[in-house]
Amino acid sequence: xxxxxxxxxxxxxxxxxxxxxxxxxxxxxxxxxxxxxxxxxxxxxxxxxxxxxxxxxxxxxxxxxxxxxxxxxxxxxxxxxxxxxxxxxxxxxxxxxxxxxxxxxxxxxxxxxxxxxxxxxxxxxxxxxxxxxxxxxxxxxxxxxxxxxxxxxxxxxxxxxxxxxxxxxxxxxxxxxxxxxxxxxxxxxxxxxxxxxxxxxxxxxxxxxxxxxxxxxxxxxxxxxxxxxxxxxxxxxxxxxxxxxxxxxxxxxxxxxxxxxxxxxxxxxxxxxxxxxxxxxxxxxxxxxxxxxxxxxxxxxxxxxxxxxxxxxxxxxxxxxxxxxxxxxxxxxxxxxxxxxxxxxxxxx
Amino acid sequence: xxxxxxxxxxxxxxxxxxxxxxxxxxxxxxxxxxxxxxxxxxxxxxxxxxxxxxxxxxxxxxxxxxxxxxxxxxxxxxxxxxxxxxxxxxxxxxxxxxxxxxxxxxxxxxxxxxxxxxxxxxxxxxxxxxxxxxxxxxxxxxxxxxxxxxxxxxxxxxxxxxxxxxxxxxxxxxxxxxxxxxxxxxxxxxxxxxxxxxxxxxxxxxxxxxxxxxxxxxxxxxxxxxxxxxxxxxxxxxxxxxxxxxxxxxxxxxxxxxxxxxxxxxxxxxxxxxxxxxxxxxxxxxxxxxxxxxxxxxxxxxxxxxxxxxxxxxxxxxxxxxxxxxxxxxxxxxxxxxxxxxxxxxx
Numbered sequence: 001x002x003x004x005x006x007x008x009x010x011x012x013x014x015x016x017x018x019x020x021x022x023x024x025x026x027x028x029x030x031x032x033x034x035x036x037x038x039x040x041x042x043x044x045x046x047x048x049x050x051x052x053x054x055x056x057x058x059x060x061x062x063x064x065x066x067x068x069x070x071x072x073x074x075x076x077x078x079x080x081x082x083x084x085x086x087x088x089x090x091x092x093x094x095x096x097x098x099x100x101x102x103x104x105x106x107x108x109x110x111x112x113x114x115x116x117x118x119x120x121x122x123x124x125x126x127x128x129x130x131x132x133x134x135x136x137x138x139x140x141x142x143x144x145x146x147x148x149x150x151x152x153x154x155x156x157x158x159x160x161x162x163x164x165x166x167x168x169x170x171x172x173x174x175x176x177x178x179x180x181x182x183x184x185x186x187x188x189x190x191x192x193x194x195x196x197x198x199x200x201x202x203x204x205x206x207x208x209x210x211x212x213x214x215x216x217x218x219x220x221x222x223x224x225x226x227x228x229x230x231x232x233x234x235x236x237x238x239x240x241x242x243x244x245x246x247x248x249x250x251x252x253x254x255x256x257x258x259x260x261x262x263x264x265x266x267x268x269x270x271x272x273x274x275x276x277x278x279x280x281x282x283x284x285x286x287x288x289x290x291x292x293x294x295x296x297x298x299x300x301x302x303x304x305x306x307x308x309x310x311x312x313x314x315x316x317x318x319x320x321x322x323x324x325x326x327x328x329x330x331x332x333x334x335x336x337x338x339x340x341x342x343x344x345x346x347x348x349x
Numbered sequence: 350x351x352x353x354x355x356x357x358x359x360x361x362x363x364x365x366x367x368x369x370x371x372x373x374x375x376x377x378x379x380x381x382x383x384x385x386x387x388x389x390x391x392x393x394x395x396x397x398x399x400x401x402x403x404x405x406x407x408x409x410x411x412x413x414x415x416x417x418x419x420x421x422x423x424x425x426x427x428x429x430x431x432x433x434x435x436x437x438x439x440x441x442x443x444x445x446x447x448x449x450x451x452x453x454x455x456x457x458x459x460x461x462x463x464x465x466x467x468x469x470x471x472x473x474x475x476x477x478x479x480x481x482x483x484x485x486x487x488x489x490x491x492x493x494x495x496x497x498x499x500x501x502x503x504x505x506x507x508x509x510x511x512x513x514x515x516x517x518x519x520x521x522x523x524x525x526x527x528x529x530x531x532x533x534x535x536x537x538x539x540x541x542x543x544x545x546x547x548x549x550x551x552x553x554x555x556x557x558x559x560x561x562x563x564x565x566x567x568x569x570x571x572x573x574x575x576x577x578x579x580x581x582x583x584x585x586x587x588x589x590x591x592x593x594x595x596x597x598x599x600x601x602x603x604x605x606x607x608x609x610x611x612x613x614x615x616x617x618x619x620x621x622x623x624x625x626x627x628x629x630x631x632x633x634x635x636x637x638x639x640x641x642x643x644x645x646x647x648x649x650x651x652x653x654x655x656x657x658x659x660x661x662x663x664x665x666x667x668x669x670x671x672x673x674x675x676x677x678x679x680x681x682x683x684x685x686x687x688x689x690x691x692x693x694x695x696x
Contacts, residue, residue: 153685165514166450167689170681170682173621177673177681180674181670184670185668195528195532199524317533319532321529322528324525328524328526329526332525335522339515
């Protein structure tokens, strides 16, 4: 009798809570989307020469505007597009890894996959003299190889997250030394160039670098999205997911390959932009709350982070910094805050 | 009856023998180091004759070959002292934190020293070696305290994973900050860039003479604390029970390690993994007693950095690979091996 009276009330409460969560999620995602559009437009308008919104709009539509067609169309548009695309790629790939390995520290930039892609890209460019899509392909192959290597080295009676992370840190240190060596050897060892491949930079972004990243997003984000339900179930444990009808091994391979490919392609265009893959997921989780898939919110967070950081890096200080320096300086305190809170409460996003 | 008598006797025999073994290892390591030092003076991108080596070492610079040899001598000495300092620093840090992954590079201490020096050069017109060293030591000390504080929060205290992560995060942040300080200053980029990767190439006698007292003080402090480090390896409570003032001993040993790491970084740039790898190898050979481990680590560390320097000169002829790059490529696999060997529970 009593149960009968309380159940509808409870159901009502639950559904209201659920709709409140859905509302929060919608609001956050809309705000992130609007933020990206606004930052994108501002970074097209502002520079050494200011162009109004109408000029920018005309350039985007393909009309000829004196001065603006070159400055906005050839210089700023590919750069801003690459910022959004690379940020989204890092964000969504990072959160895929973090969810799959159930550890916020297990993002591709911490476990060495970004460094592997970076080292391979430098090798392809400096030693093999390649450019364009070939560099991306080599970076993807190297990223997958490093992922496999870290996984195999961490495998000892099963893979423990902590061991995987520490081994990733070791591999990353070694690969960064390889990058330094290759850059020094190439005698084009300019500090800016080194920073691009160690910390990430959008200097010299062009359509040839940007298009592969956009294409990869177009192909691989739907793949990740189609597996987002599986990802959510696998977070509860492989056995639970298998019991609920997920083919765990297949799903895991698809997710890892897609995420590594995104990271590697974005890295081969913009370098391993520091901390974006690592930070987007936890920031997104704090914004939208703990329920529901984090894939899209993380992609949006990553894109917004990189666009804003690149704009700040170029224009807020006396010097035009590479974006990776700004994300590194801003991201590290947040990483330490996350470490502290993980240490206090145990790990979750 | 005989068993009762022989038991203590045999243990004495064992101890004596192991002391002899340790002494033998130490002598062997010193012999190897002398050999490596000779090799380091003799080998390089320019082939020289025996005659030129003899004349160059004694200070003649009449031919290019002699001049090359003459320049290799301070470089070799620098490699030896930097290697020794970093290895002892690593051994002490591993003892103080009871953490197999402690290393001035991994814990971000050398990066802290770097940032302090770079900031000093860029903003405060720092130019003397003396100034570099003091600044580096302060930077190293602040970073060491901060990383240890972050790493020891929460359950289980300073576990290897937490310390390594706090160190990696801090290193990454400090690297970005170094870039942020250096990039606007085209005039200092070159100085910083050559120094940043960790190199002994441009060594001269003057900085060596300046850094020597700091290294001696750091070494004496570290070695002087070795008995306390031995006790603290059993746990803080046991050490306190054995009459060690744990907090003071820890501070003294850590200060010695920080002075060594800071001074080494000030003259050779940040070099990673020497402090990690060497003490582990040494423990296999001479055991865990810090009284032996610290001097033995110094000799083996000197061997490692000298070898890294020689290898870096040989494999990239006519160019050179910086010592820091070679040690990272050699050291990272050892780091991974240690991680694999450690039980997950202890991470």
